[in-house]
Amino acid sequence: MDAKIVVKEIKKSFKDLPVVGGVSLDVRDGEFVAIVGPSGCGKSTLMKIIAGFEQPTEGEVRIDGMVRRGPNPKGISISQHGSVFPWLTVQQNLMFGLTGDGHGDKSALADHYAEMVGLKGFESSYPHELSGGMLKRVELARALVVKPEILYMDEPFSALDALMNLKMRTELLRILAEERHTVILITHDVEEALFMADRILVLSPRPTRIQATFEVPQPHPRKLSQPQFQEMKEQILRELGVTI
Numbered sequence: 427m428d429a430k431i432v433v434k435e436i437k438k439s440f441k442d443l444p445v446v447g448g449v450s451l452d453v454r455d456g457e458f459v460a461i462v463g464p465s466g467c468g469k470s471t472l473m474k475i476i477a478g479f480e481q482p483t484e485g486e487v488r489i490d491g492m493v494r495r496g497p498n499p500k501g502i503s504i505s506q507h508g509s510v511f512p513w514l515t516v517q518q519n520l521m522f523g524l525t526g527d528g529h530g531d532k533s534a535l536a537d538h539y540a541e542m543v544g545l546k547g548f549e550s551s552y553p554h555e556l557s558g559g560m561l562k563r564v565e566l567a568r569a570l571v572v573k574p575e576i577l578y579m580d581e582p583f584s585a586l587d588a589l590m591n592l593k594m595r596t597e598l599l600r601i602l603a604e605e606r607h608t609v610i611l612i613t614h615d616v617e618e619a620l621f622m623a624d625r626i627l628v629l630s631p632r633p634t635r636i637q638a639t640f641e642v643p644q645p646h647p648r649k650l651s652q653p654q655f656q657e658m659k660e661q662i663l664r665e666l667g668v669t670i
């Protein structure tokens with residue numbers, strides 16, 4: 427079967443600064459790919475190119491076999507900065523992306539996704555009445571409610587405390603088991619990648635390339651304390667120039 431996303435020899439420079447140095451990648455339908463790499467290597471730039479928000483200097487991105495040169499309606503991005511509208515309630519935020527017909531009862535659909543991410547009872551709350559973790563849940567629900575085929579996640583949980591971060595990982599995996607999405611996740615957290623991804627790509631310093639690939643075939647839920655994960659974590663950290 428053809429890949430859902432095909433990234434072919436992508437290069438990107440900003441003026442004289444080469445940022446992406448030639449990246450090729452195939453992502454299968456329903457696959458979860460995590461990308462780790464040194465700070466400033468070009469992870470976000472690569473993600474923006476794949477999501478269609480940035481144009482490559484060379485190369486192309488195909489989604490379902492079609493070359494894309496702009497944001498892809500089949501995908502949705504969740505970034506570390508957040509995009510919840512402060513003047514809308516949780517329910518209104520979730521309904522915001524449901525443009526056009528074909529969604530059925532939009533408020534019921536919004537409430538369904540609010541419940542799915544654990545926000546039942548907060549549908550009428552405004553963002554300023556929620557905690558940081560709850561805001562991230564709104565963000566996630568807002569992305570999922572439009573039933574995207576692809577989720578592009580750039581450090582989505584990095585602003586959360588460690589405990590909430592762990593909760594959100596588990597939550598996301600539970601939702602992904604229910605609703606199959608293709609996911610590309612950028613993270614600086616190797617354990618987060620090991621916990622969730624089917625495949626982990628380690629990027630090189632700028633201009634970035636894929637330096638190493640790790641398949642993670644272990645089923646969920648994963649216990650990262652197991653030797654095989656510790657071993658893989660050490661290998662990935664070694665690729666990143668960190669020895670523990």
Ligand SMILES: Nc1ncnc2c1ncn2[C@@H]1O[C@H](COP(=O)(O)OP(=O)(O)OP(=O)(O)O)[C@@H](O)[C@H]1O
Binds near residue numbers: 469
């Ligand atoms: N729009 C832009 N114009 C000019 N330079 C840019 C632009 N976007 C990114 N860069 C540069 O590209 C390089 C890579 O940035 P990018 O944000 O892609 O890296 P990153 O790996 O995601 O970083 P971090 O690990 O800090 O999140 C940086 O040197 C940055 O200054």
